[in-house]
Amino acid sequence: MANSLRGEVLNLYKNLLYLGQEYPKGADYFKRHLKNVFFKSKDVKNLEKIKELTNQREFVIKELEALYFLRKYRAMKQHYYSDTDNTD
Secondary structure (H helix, E strand, O other): OHHHHHHHHHHHHHHHHHHHHHOOOOHHHHHHHHHHHHHHOOOOOOHHHHHHHHHHHHHHHHHHHHHHHHHHHHHHHHHHHHHHHHOO
16 A cells, blocks of 8 residues: 555656746746655655645645646736727
């Protein structure tokens, strides 16, 4: 059972690394902080605690996706609606 959780944790780390490439403060900033967060909890052995941590990190993935969609939406809105505000 621990091996399946290990694989799940590695997949979470990889997904977060991928999502961090477009982080507003830069990929290096995100990678450094992500590495620190995962290293802080590397000695956790309790399965319930590991599941709790993976749930928190899945929530972070959802938050990052929402951040990127919002940024994309704002850019599109600014692009398409900026000309209509200036016309009289």
